[in-house]
Amino acid sequence: MTFFRETNQQYAHGQNLARYGRLLDTHLTAEERRFVERRVADEQAALRRFSGSAAREDISNGAS
Numbered sequence: 001m002t003f004f005r006e007t008n009q010q011y012a013h014g015q016n017l018a019r020y021g022r023l024l025d026t027h028l029t030a031e032e033r034r035f036v037e038r039r040v041a042d043e044q045a046a047l048r049r050f051s052g053s054a055a056r057e058d059i060s061n062g063a064s
Contacts, residue, residue, distance in 0.1 A: 006050060009046075009050070010047065010050050013043050013046050013047050013050075014047070016039070016043045017040060017043045017044070017047075020036050020039055020040045020043065021040075023036050024036055024037070024040075
């Protein structure tokens, strides 16, 4: 995956997290809140995958 594509995807996940955070600050039904909380967890996991792949790439390239 190219650097710019990864950067754009990371940005999109960050924007999604911000949007979901704003939604959680509003009045939601219990079902809506559970849905948004699941989406937050999914977006956080996606960002962790990016940081994990970046760390693996640094190691394979000999960076410390």
